Amino acid sequence: MNEDSLPSNKTRIIDPEAKRESILRFAHRLFVEKGYHRVSIPTIVEASGISTGAIYNLFGSKENIARTLYQKLMDSFMQSFQNRLQECTTTYEKLRAFAELIYELTEKDPDGVEFMLFMRHVEFIAGISPVCMTEPFKLVREIIKEGIACGDVKPGDYFVCAVTYTGAILRPVQLQLDCILPRPLAETAEEFIDNAWAAIKA
Amino acid sequence: MNEDSLPSNKTRIIDPEAKRESILRFAHRLFVEKGYHRVSIPTIVEASGISTGAIYNLFGSKENIARTLYQKLMDSFMQSFQNRLQECTTTYEKLRAFAELIYELTEKDPDGVEFMLFMRHVEFIAGISPVCMTEPFKLVREIIKEGIACGDVKPGDYFVCAVTYTGAILRPVQLQLDCILPRPLAETAEEFIDNAWAAIKA
DNA sequence: GTCTATAGCCCGATAGAC
C-alpha cells in the first residue's frame, strides 16, 4: 500500500491531487520502461499501491493517463522554451535555446523527454497529432522562417531547414536515451549545436 | 480465403514459401498501420486468409514474424547500400548514396522503411539492439571516420558527426511517413542532402 | 502440413459495499 495514503496511523487522509501525481509518476516510469501496451492497470496498481477503483475514478481510462502525461510534459516544455526565448535576439540564439533546453532536460528528466518526444503516441492516444505538429515545433519553424527573412539562415524552404535542424538536434537525444552514445551528451552538446547550425546558416 | 492457396479449383497446392511471404506481407502492413501490440493473430488470419495453425507452424510466434520481417528488411537494405557504395569514391558520394537509398526506399516502400527504422523494436522483439547499432549505421560511421582522416569531414568526434548526419537525413523520412511534409520528399531530397553535408563537411 | 476449435490466461473496465 502506498504510504501517501497513510500519513498518520488510523485515519486515511487522502489528497486526490497527490494521488493523481503519484499515478502519473509510476505510470510514466512503466510506460517508458516497457512500452504503453505492455503496462497493464494491475501493473500500475502494484507499482503505485493505488487501487484500480481510484485510478479509474481519477483518470477514467488507461489511455487517459497517457494523454494527461503527454499534455503535462508538452505544456511544461513549451513554457520553458518561451521563457528562454525572451532572452534571445538572434536566430542562432533562439535555436540554440531550443537545443540547450532539450539537452538539459534529457539529463534531468530522461523519461520525460523519451515519453514526450519518442514514443509512438498515435499507437495508443486516439486523435493525437504527431509531435512535430505541436507548438514548440511550430515555433522553431517560425524562428527559422524569420531567420531566412533576415538573412541569418540560408535562403530556401523554411520547412526543410527546420526539419534538418531538429533532426540534427534530436537524433543525439534519441541515441543518448538508448544508452549508446559513447560520451555523455553534456560533453558533446556544443558540437551537436554547431553542426546543426552549420547545416542551415546563411 | 487467400487465393494463393487455391490456384486451381479443387486440390490445394500449397507452397510454404509463398505462404511465409504472404503472412509477412500482411503482418507487415498491419504492424505499421496499427502498431505491433494492436495486431492480434486472429487479425492476421482474417487479413491473409491463412489459418492460425499454419502461422504458428511457419513462425512459431507472433514475435517471430516481426523478427523475421526486421531481419529481411535490414539485410536487404544493407545489400543495396553496399552495392551502391561500390560506385562511390569520395566521402560525399558515399554518404549521399546512403541518403538517396533511404529516400528512394521511402517512396517505393514506405512501410518497409517505417518498420525497419522507426518502430520501437525493443518493445516487442526480445534481445534486439537499437537500429543505430546495425551494420548500415556502423558503416556510415566508418565512412565518416575515414572522411575525417582524409580531410573531407571537419575534424572532431566521428560519432558526433555520424549522429548529426543521420539525424539530418532521417528526420525528413519520419515526417514524410507521418504525412506531414508539405512537399514530396523527391522534390526536397537535394536540399536535405546539401544541409546534412553542410553540417559536417570540412 | 494445415485446418478448426478451444484451453488457459490476463486484460480493461465496472459493480457495489463501505
Place this chain on the structure above:
DNA sequence: GTCTATCGGGCTATAGAC
C-alpha cells in the same frame, strides 16, 4: 472517493482431426 471482487472479452498458443 476508495476499496475489493469480478465480468465479459480477446489474447497467444496448442490440441487433435484430417
